[in-house]
Amino acid sequence: MPETLEAASDAELLDRTALAVRLAGSALRERFGEVARYQTREELMRALAANDDRALDILRPRLTHLRPRAGWVEDELDGGALPPGEWWVVDPAEGNINHLHALPEWAVTATLVRDNRPVLTAVHLPMTGDTYTALTGAGAHLDGRPLNVAPTTDLGLSIVATSQARPDEKDDVVRRVGSSVTAMFFDALVVRTAVPATLHLLDVAAGRIDAFWQFAGARADLLPGTLLVTEAGGRISDAEGRPWTPRSESFLAAAPGIHTQAVATLTR
The missing domain is CATH 3.30.540.10 (Fructose-1,6-Bisphosphatase, subunit A, domain 1)
Known part of the structure; x- marks a missing residue:
C-alpha cells in the first residue's frame, strides 16, 4: 500500500x-x-x-x-x-x-x-x-x-462528437439530443456518436476532434475531460456558451477557434 x-x-x-x-x-x-x-x-x-x-x-x-x-x-x-x-x-x-x-x-x-x-x-x-x-x-x-487542442477555426471543417449521457434519459433530453445531432450534420464536417463521453474528451484535448457536446450528464463522465481539455487549451461551457458547472444541463468542450460557431449551431 x-x-x-x-x-x-x-x-x-x-x-x-x-x-x-x-x-x-x-x-x-x-x-x-x-x-x-x-x-x-x-x-x-x-x-x-x-x-x-x-x-x-x-x-x-x-x-x-x-x-x-x-x-x-x-x-x-x-x-x-x-x-x-x-x-x-x-x-x-x-x-x-x-x-x-x-x-x-x-x-x-x-x-x-x-x-x-x-x-x-x-x-x-x-x-x-x-x-x-x-x-x-x-x-x-x-x-x-x-496535449494541445486543435487550431481549427471553421466548424464546417471540423469533426465533432456527442454521447448518450445515460440510459432511460428523459424524453425532452432525448429530443434535444436528436435535434442537436441534426443541426451538427448540417454545420460540421463529420459527426460522431458513441459512448463513453470521456474518450471523446480525450480526443478534443489531443486535437484529434474539434468539439464534444452532451445534454445532461454525470460528474464522472465530464470532470476528467473538463480538466484535460482546459489544460490543453480548450474552452468549456454549457451548450449556450455560459460557464459550465456540475449543475449545468448541457456541456460543450471545443477548440477555441470553433467554440462560438458550435454554440450557435446548438442553440439554433
Missing part, C-alpha cells in the same frame, strides 16, 4: 493516482474478451457491477489511503454539485457496456475534486496502454507528452 500523502503536492498525488488507474485497468483487461450475454436488465446490472467491483477493490483502498479525508462519490451516474472539500470522483469502468460487448472503447478514471473544481485527473485506456493526466495549472499530458 502506498504511503499516505496528505502533505504531498498535487503533482505527487497525480503520479500515485495514475498508478492506481493503471493497476485497476490491468485487472479489468484480464476480464475482457467474450461478449457477455444477458437476457434481462437485472442480469446486465449484475455484469456491470462485477466489473465495477473488481476495479474498485483496487482503486478505493489506494485512493483513500492517499487522501483519507477526501469524500468518495459512490455512483458514477450522479450529477450536480458536491459538498465543500475534497472528493474522489471515480469511474471504475468508464464505458462498461463496451467492455461487456468486447468493444475496446473503455477506460478507468479517477479525479480529485476540491470545492467542486477538478484539480487532478488520470484516465487509463487498458486496451491501448495509454494514460492521460492533467493537473491544474500544469497542462494535460498523454504518457508525459503535452
